[in-house]
Amino acid sequence: MVEAARRTEPAGAALTLDAVSSGYGAVSIVKDVSLAVGAGEIVALLGKNGMGKTTLLKTVLGMVTLRGGRITIGGQALSGLSPAKLVALGVGYAPQEQPLFQDLSIRDNLRLAVPSDRHLPDALERLVGHFPFLKDRLAQRAGTLSGGEQKMLILGRALMLRPRLLLIDEISEGVQPSMVERLRAVLLAERATGLSMLVVEQHVAFALGLADRYAVLKLGEIVDSGSAKAPDAQARVIDHLAV
Amino acid sequence: MLLTLDILTTAAILFIVSIGLLAIFGVLKIINFAHGAWLTVGAYCAVVTAKLGLNPWAALPLAFVVGAALGGLAEHFIIRPLYRRPLDAILATWGLGIVVGQLITLAFGRDVQLTPNLYAGTVAVLGVEYSAYRLVALGIALVIGILFALTIERTRLGLSARAVIINETLARSLGIDTGRVRLVVFMIGAGLAALAGVLLTPLTSVDPNMGVSWLIGAFMLVMVADASFLALAAACLVFGAAQVLISTFISPILGSIAVAVLAALVLRISPKGFSRA
Numbered sequence: 434m435v436e437a438a439r440r441t442e443p444a445g446a447a448l449t450l451d452a453v454s455s456g457y458g459a460v461s462i463v464k465d466v467s468l469a470v471g472a473g474e475i476v477a478l479l480g481k482n483g484m485g486k487t488t489l490l491k492t493v494l495g496m497v498t499l500r501g502g503r504i505t506i507g508g509q510a511l512s513g514l515s516p517a518k519l520v521a522l523g524v525g526y527a528p529q530e531q532p533l534f535q536d537l538s539i540r541d542n543l544r545l546a547v548p549s550d551r552h553l554p555d556a557l558e559r560l561v562g563h564f565p566f567l568k569d570r571l572a573q574r575a576g577t578l579s580g581g582e583q584k585m586l587i588l589g590r591a592l593m594l595r596p597r598l599l600l601i602d603e604i605s606e607g608v609q610p611s612m613v614e615r616l617r618a619v620l621l622a623e624r625a626t627g628l629s630m631l632v633v634e635q636h637v638a639f640a641l642g643l644a645d646r647y648a649v650l651k652l653g654e655i656v657d658s659g660s661a662k663a664p665d666a667q668a669r670v671i672d673h674l675a676v
Numbered sequence: 677m678l679l680t681l682d683i684l685t686t687a688a689i690l691f692i693v694s695i696g697l698l699a700i701f702g703v704l705k706i707i708n709f710a711h712g713a714w715l716t717v718g719a720y721c722a723v724v725t726a727k728l729g730l731n732p733w734a735a736l737p738l739a740f741v742v743g744a745a746l747g748g749l750a751e752h753f754i755i756r757p758l759y760r761r762p763l764d765a766i767l768a769t770w771g772l773g774i775v776v777g778q779l780i781t782l783a784f785g786r787d788v789q790l791t792p793n794l795y796a797g798t799v800a801v802l803g804v805e806y807s808a809y810r811l812v813a814l815g816i817a818l819v820i821g822i823l824f825a826l827t828i829e830r831t832r833l834g835l836s837a838r839a840v841i842i843n844e845t846l847a848r849s850l851g852i853d854t855g856r857v858r859l860v861v862f863m864i865g866a867g868l869a870a871l872a873g874v875l876l877t878p879l880t881s882v883d884p885n886m887g888v889s890w891l892i893g894a895f896m897l898v899m900v901a902d903a904s905f906l907a908l909a910a911a912c913l914v915f916g917a918a919q920v921l922i923s924t925f926i927s928p929i930l931g932s933i934a935v936a937v938l939a940a941l942v943l944r945i946s947p948k949g950f951s952r953a
Binding site: 494 | 852
């Protein structure tokens with residue numbers, strides 16, 4: 434089943450991981466993971482806390498050192514690329530841990546995510562198109578937004594520069610159902626424009642509803658993968674997450 | 677009146693001397709013990725300007741450029757590998773300060789250098805004759821403070837620097853070139869220190885080790901300010917006042933150590949210093 438993700442890898446894959454290992458210091462977190470996200474495809478990466486999902490994303494972003502294997506984005510091999518170069522390559526990232534500068538205004542948070550102020554008007558227009566409530570609140574401190582609103586800001590920020598590949602870390606965590614719906618609608622609209630996504634999640638129904646394929650990460654290894662639309666997908670994933 | 681002017685101008689001079697150190701400490705989280713050396717380099721820029729027969733004020737831009745350039749080289753070749761080892765960075769910058777001092781001694785000798793006064797004479801302020809230069813220094817401190825605040829609050833560099841201070845990992849993941857932010861901030865900090873060196877020349881003798889005594893005061897003020905710009909201004913006023921009052925009413929010798937002793941006391945009582953306000 435692990436091979437399933439690789440077998441369907443299209444020629445113009447947005448992201449490929451080939452036998453990737455990484456970790457911090459002496460501790461190995463991600464072990465021999467192979468995974469591909471095709472152009473315009475959404476892949477859900479599921480797993481419980483501490484299984485290595487976030488470390489995997491950070492490895493792709495060059496924030497955790499790659500110990501073994503190979504990562505390509507849009508066919509280009511990544512080795513030692515800075516996050517700035519990745520942004521230029523069209524990689525968007527919606528982080529989970531400390532994702533915002535709480536004490537800075539929403540506008541300043543967004544300014545920090547564009548390469549120069551020249552890009553800001555277009556980027557803001559895109560953001561407000563996705564999440565209109567932010568329009569009149571740009572001067573507000575980011576920390577004054579509710580949890581769900583912050584998640585929308587994080588997703589909107591990651592989409593501002595029209596990325597070609599989006600890496601999302603638990604965007605639905607702690608968000609009330611109506612707001613999860615809003616996040617899903619925005620992600621589906623973006624997918625329709627050809628955006629590829631690797632969606633790290635623990636919310637199984639949300640992730641499988643969104644994704645084309647899924648993979649389950651357990652203790653740093655992929656233990657199951659398949660079509661997210663398979664009739665037994667949800668039951669299998671829940672089974673893995675329960676153990 | 678005289679006392680008030682002394683306090684204000686002393687605070688201004690302390691502020692000018694410390695602001696470059698604060699910028700570097702705030703963003704880079706390292707204590708730049710080469711700060712005294714940049715001050716000295718700036719003062720010798722004034723010496724060189726005088727020897728070339730230029731207008732003494734030309735030393736200000738010259739010092740800023742020389743300080744920033746040397747700072748850039750120091751950041752790139754010495755400081756950059758040491759960000760994760762702050763104690764080693766202290767040693768390295770201390771060593772760098774000694775090397776710079778020795779190079780200046782080689783080039784200019786050990787002797788005290790004379791520099792022309794930037795602004796001679798006195799002016800009458802509300803009935804007291806007061807050093808015109810000290811008042812000019814007060815004005816310059818205000819200008820530096822305002823420009824510094826505008827840079828922090830209004831420019832993209834300032835925003836990036838604040839982002840690096842608050843959460844460097846997030847700043848990096850958003851694509852901010854944090855290495856470049858560090859380099860530019862270090863250059864500005866060293867440039868400001870050299871600028872301060874020029875501004876000190878009318879007030880102190882210029883010799884290869886002149887920076888060291890000022891370094892200690894600046895270091896104490898920055899520790900008390902805990903990287904906050906407004907807290908630094910407040911600390912300069914309070915400690916400047918203490919220094920002037922103790923020097924005037926008790927003893928100039930005690931006055932000269934007032935900043936260091938008071939800073940140690942403040943940090944003993946409140947480890948976050950003035951920045952909580």
